[in-house]
Amino acid sequence: MGIEQVAQPRQRAQHLGPERRRPQVLDTAxxxxxxxxxxxxxxxxxxxxxxxxxPVVYACFADRVELIQELIRREEDHLISGLLEATPQRTVDAGETVFVEGFQALLEIAAARPDAWRLLYGNPDPAVADSFGRGRALAVERCTTLLRPTLRAWGTDDADRKLPALVELWVSAGEGAVRTLLADNGAWDPRSLGAFVGSAVYRALREA
Structure with a gap:
């Protein structure tokens, strides 16, 4: 006669208050x-x-809607703060180094928190699409503010007409760089990819 197997009781979760457990719940979500x-x-x-x-999860969030809203808000904050941190602060006669450092900073931030970018970045789910849209609109606004005086300092012909197209090129290059990095094929790291894309964008803008 075989040994009767006794079901093991489920281990009790480590006792944490809702405030300490909320980040764990959001990370899991x-x-x-x-x-x-x-x-x-x-x-x-x-x-x-x-x-x-x-009930442990309900102690942190009243329902699924509140959980998802807080998750999107938290990740949106990370994305937007990353975009702002990566945007160059110098505007007049900006050199290649400024663009390289900006793209490297953006990619370092994306590499440090890839799941946040994967959730919001180009996600077709309507629940998150608006969040990325707000982040992108902010990036376009910031880049426009920075690039306008730079183009004038460079003496770019017809700078005001070219400005929207060049801003779109700049922002789209950042999006493409993040997608390339997160593809996880090991071909690039944030420093090398940032240097490559930053130099390419600088030359495109400078020669426009």
């Missing part, structure tokens, strides 16, 4: 969203992955 999409983020799914009961 982010992982689920990146792997399976926003629709897969539920209280039950988060609790199961954390190996806690649903």
């Amino acid at each position: 982010l992982a689920i969203a990146v792997e399976h999409g926003i629709a897969a983020v539920t209280i039950a799914a988060v609790a199961e992955r954390m190996q806690v009961t649903r």
